[in-house]
Amino acid sequence: MEKYADIIIDIAHEKVDRPFQYRIPASMENELKEGMCVKVPFGAGNKERTGYCVAIKDKPEWDVEKIKDITEIVEGHVSVEDKQMLIAAFLKRNYGSTMIQAIKTVIPAKKEVKAVERRFVHLAVPEEEAREALLTFTHKKQVAKVRLLAELLETPTLPMNLIAGKLHVTGTTVKALEKQGIVTVEVESSLRNPVKITKKETGRNTLSTGQKEIVDTVLSEFDAGVRQTYLLHGITGSGKTEVYMNLIEGMVARGKQAIVLIPEIALTYQTLLRFYTRFGDRVSVLNSTLSQGEKYDQCERAKRGEIDVMIGPRSALFTPFPNIGLIIMDEEQESSYKSENAPKYHAREVAEEVARLHGGSVLLGSATPSMEAYYRAKHGEYKLFTLKERLTGGSLPTVYTVDLREELKNGNRSIFSEKLKELMTDRLQKKEQIMLFLNRRGYAGFVSCRSCGHVMKCPHCDVSLSEHRGSRLVCHYCGYSIPAVKRCPECGSPYISGFRAGTQQIEDKVKEMFPEARVLRMDADTTGKKESYEEILSAFANREADILIGTQMIVKGHDFSNVTLVGVLAADMSLHVNDFHAAERTFALLTQAAGRAGRGKLPGNVVIQTYDPDHYAIRTAKEQDYEAFYDKEIEYRRLMNYPPVWNMLLVHVTSPDESECGSMAQQVYDIASQMISHTDENQSPDDRHLIQLIGPADATIAKVNDIYRKVIYMKTSDYAALISIKDGIEQAVKADTAMKHANISFDFNPMSGF
Ligand code: ADP
Numbered sequence: 001m002e003k004y005a006d007i008i009i010d011i012a013h014e015k016v017d018r019p020f021q022y023r024i025p026a027s028m029e030n031e032l033k034e035g036m037c038v039k040v041p042f043g044a045g046n047k048e049r050t051g052y053c054v055a056i057k058d059k060p061e062w063d064v065e066k067i068k069d070i071t072e073i074v075e076g077h078v079s080v081e082d083k084q085m086l087i088a089a090f091l092k093r094n095y096g097s098t099m100i101q102a103i104k105t106v107i108p109a110k111k112e113v114k115a116v117e118r119r120f121v122h123l124a125v126p127e128e129e130a131r132e133a134l135l136t137f138t139h140k141k142q143v144a145k146v147r148l149l150a151e152l153l154e155t156p157t158l159p160m161n162l163i164a165g166k167l168h169v170t171g172t173t174v175k176a177l178e179k180q181g182i183v184t185v186e187v188e189s190s191l192r193n194p195v196k197i198t199k200k201e202t203g204r205n206t207l208s209t210g211q212k213e214i215v216d217t218v219l220s221e222f223d224a225g226v227r228q229t230y231l232l233h234g235i236t237g238s239g240k241t242e243v244y245m246n247l248i249e250g251m252v253a254r255g256k257q258a259i260v261l262i263p264e265i266a267l268t269y270q271t272l273l274r275f276y277t278r279f280g281d282r283v284s285v286l287n288s289t290l291s292q293g294e295k296y297d298q299c300e301r302a303k304r305g306e307i308d309v310m311i312g313p314r315s316a317l318f319t320p321f322p323n324i325g326l327i328i329m330d331e332e333q334e335s336s337y338k339s340e341n342a343p344k345y346h347a348r349e350v351a352e353e354v355a356r357l358h359g360g361s362v363l364l365g366s367a368t369p370s371m372e373a374y375y376r377a378k379h380g381e382y383k384l385f386t387l388k389e390r391l392t393g394g395s396l397p398t399v400y401t402v403d404l405r406e407e408l409k410n411g412n413r414s415i416f417s418e419k420l421k422e423l424m425t426d427r428l429q430k431k432e433q434i435m436l437f438l439n440r441r442g443y444a445g446f447v448s449c450r451s452c453g454h455v456m457k458c459p460h461c462d463v464s465l466s467e468h469r470g471s472r473l474v475c476h477y478c479g480y481s482i483p484a485v486k487r488c489p490e491c492g493s494p495y496i497s498g499f500r501a502g503t504q505q506i507e508d509k510v511k512e513m514f515p516e517a518r519v520l521r522m523d524a525d526t527t528g529k530k531e532s533y534e535e536i537l538s539a540f541a542n543r544e545a546d547i548l549i550g551t552q553m554i555v556k557g558h559d560f561s562n563v564t565l566v567g568v569l570a571a572d573m574s575l576h577v578n579d580f581h582a583a584e585r586t587f588a589l590l591t592q593a594a595g596r597a598g599r600g601k602l603p604g605n606v607v608i609q610t611y612d613p614d615h616y617a618i619r620t621a622k623e624q625d626y627e628a629f630y631d632k633e634i635e636y637r638r639l640m641n642y643p644p645v646w647n648m649l650l651v652h653v654t655s656p657d658e659s660e661c662g663s664m665a666q667q668v669y670d671i672a673s674q675m676i677s678h679t680d681e682n683q684s685p686d687d688r689h690l691i692q693l694i695g696p697a698d699a700t701i702a703k704v705n706d707i708y709r710k711v712i713y714m715k716t717s718d719y720a721a722l723i724s725i726k727d728g729i730e731q732a733v734k735a736d737t738a739m740k741h742a743n744i745s746f747d748f749n750p751m752s753g754f
């Protein structure tokens with residue numbers, strides 16, 4: 001029987017979503033695989049073009065008479081594009097998606113964009129004059145002018161977009177300064193380099209012994225041909241970024257390129273500036289503020305060898321460098337490293353694959369490593385480095401935990417404990433700043449007793465039950481459910497309910513208690529616009545407020561030297577979400593929140609309010625003891641067979657038709673269970689091939705926009721077994737034409753529920 005192949009021609013130039021069909025000559029039938037490079041006749045003149053095979057089909061989907069034959073398979077030669085296709089094939093195979101989706105993930109679409117005009121602002125007066133002007137503006141409290149001028153004194157030429165985006169200085173301010181003759185604005189066209197910083201590096205830190213040892217080890221292993229993944233566990237301020245920069249320098253000296261992944265939220269102006277001053281215009285950045293055309297151009301520059309370093313979030317991983325020596329992943333525990341759309345890949349695993357293809361290494365860095373990374377380091381899969389000291393001086397803060405059950409007993413029903421109130425009063429008097437952090441990540445209506453702290457949990461999955469339409473408590477892993485309770489099963493108290501408090505409510509209370517205090521609030525409501533996020537943070541950094549109230553957005557990556565008190569209002573909120581990562585996230589958030597206090601010369605305090613002060617995540621965060629946390633948490637993961645000890649596959653089924661959604665979910669369950677009993681026959685006596693199948697259950701949110709959602713989970717130690725189950729489900733679903741509207745997607749080792 002003849003077979004046919006969908007071929008994408010010239011991936012970087014044509015529209016990727018339009019494959020062309022060709023016949024596979026019998027001689028190639030066994031050889032041709034998805035992702036391979038081929039030569040085909042194309043167009044009316046049958047000109048020979050290069051293309052990539054994205055799918056192999058049994059039936060033609062085109063007029064057979066008109067289908068042409070593939071000329072040949074191109075072998076041996078591995079171009080940048082070939083590597084990208086191999087990565088796309090890896091994504092498809094390991095995470096489940098179509099080849100087209102995978103290709104779109106790795107290759108930025110070419111968009112015809114006009115050469116853009118770029119504007120630069122130059123300082124037009126001598127430094128002394130500029131300093132005088134700066135003084136005048138400071139007196140007049142013209143903060144925008146002050147901000148811009150101070151920056152220009154450091155860096156005499158700045159791109160306009162950086163000024164608007166990062167410094168929050170508007171065009172009007174620039175015009176006013178231009179009129180005064182202090183700055184000039186220059187227009188440069190067609191140069192699409194998004195950042196241009198000419199500031200030169202002034203003096204360089206001598207590496208500490210710990211830093212030097214890491215740099216030397218990685219580079220000498222590289223020279224000896226050793227390729228592996230390293231994990232750098234170092235508290236904030238311990239000099240990780242400095243290590244990254246020295247390693248990149250080493251790679252560049254060896255003619256290699258480097259990719260630095262940084263979560264978008266931590267990709268601050270300060271961080272970028274450090275890389276730019278060290279590497280000049282050999283570094284580029286990919287972030288969400290760039291247009292499609294600018295992103296494409298950055299990739300072109302990488303391909304042509306015009307840059308050595310690419311910095312950016314997850315997607316920077318697909319920079320088409322010819323010869324990558326090192327991929328660095330900072331804050332590797334961040335859940336933003338997991339793609340939310342198919343293919344739902346994790347940047348850590350893909351980084352390892354990219355490095356493998358290029359013959360490079362991977363360095364993961366974190367103050368609170370993910371369980372996955374630390375587990376692998378403990379098992380010798382990764383090499384572990386540790387940095388324990390803050391290089392900037394400043395002591396670690398003193399952390400108090402407050403038991404909210406005791407507060408209730410003593411008649412304090414407010415959201416502020418006595419300890420927190422007392423310290424807040426003190427700091428406001430001393431004119432030092434305060435951050436109040438409401439931990440509501442992944443908040444999903446868990447139910448707890450305000451009197452004894454008891455939380456309603458699933459007996460099978462050991463995750464919190466969620467309140468469901470007010471009348472039932474449901475487990476979103478296995479579907480277990482019980483009627484809502486009126487009294488606490490532990491202590492009989494009637495104070496058992498869902499946990500609710502918002503930042504708005506906290507702001508109102510703060511204003512009531514401290515009417516003089518200047519308060520800023522930051523959450524999803526106040527940061528609708530992208531800019532206001534940095535705006536609020538820079539206002540707080542400029543001491544335009546005494547108290548900053550916010551969700552997890554405020555605990556990341558920003559240094560406020562005047563903050564000496566951090567209050568965590570309800571640490572339990574993230575502890576009991578219906579997700580097995582709850583304790584890990586809580587520990588990381590509390591550690592980060594605590595790290596916000598006492599960054600400057602002044603010593604800091606942290607108050608953690610909780611109903612469960614003895615919970616290991618809270619106890620170890622108070623003691624700032626990562627190792628102790630890890631030991632406890634891995635015990636739990638082992639007991640419950642959760643990742644990283646086992647692997648997990650989450651299958652989502654969605655459909656606008658409720659009964660179709662249900663029967664498709666059942667079908668997925670049946671296919672999986674058949675495949676599992678099939679593998680049972682040659683099962684070894686140990687549990688290596690054991691697969692636990694859980695569900696189908698309603699998703700956390702069972703219906704969104706009239707689309708019904710169900711989930712099925714599988715757990716096994718064997719990742720490959722999960723891949724073959726995924727393949728089996730994909731095939732069965734393709735064959736089933738009765739299901740018109742149902743959609744299935746896969747999530748391997750999910751970072752969040754569904
Ligand atoms: P991290 O990335 O772990 O938070 P950084 O590399 O940003 O740490 O370093 C924290 C601070 O310490 C920075 O201000 C940096 O300039 C400084 N620093 C880093 N390494 C050294 C060193 N070897 N000597 C002195 N200061 C250093």
Ligand code: ZN
Binds near residue numbers: 449452493
């Ligand atoms: Zn109770």
Ligand code: ZN
Binds near residue numbers: 458461
């Ligand atoms: Zn359950």
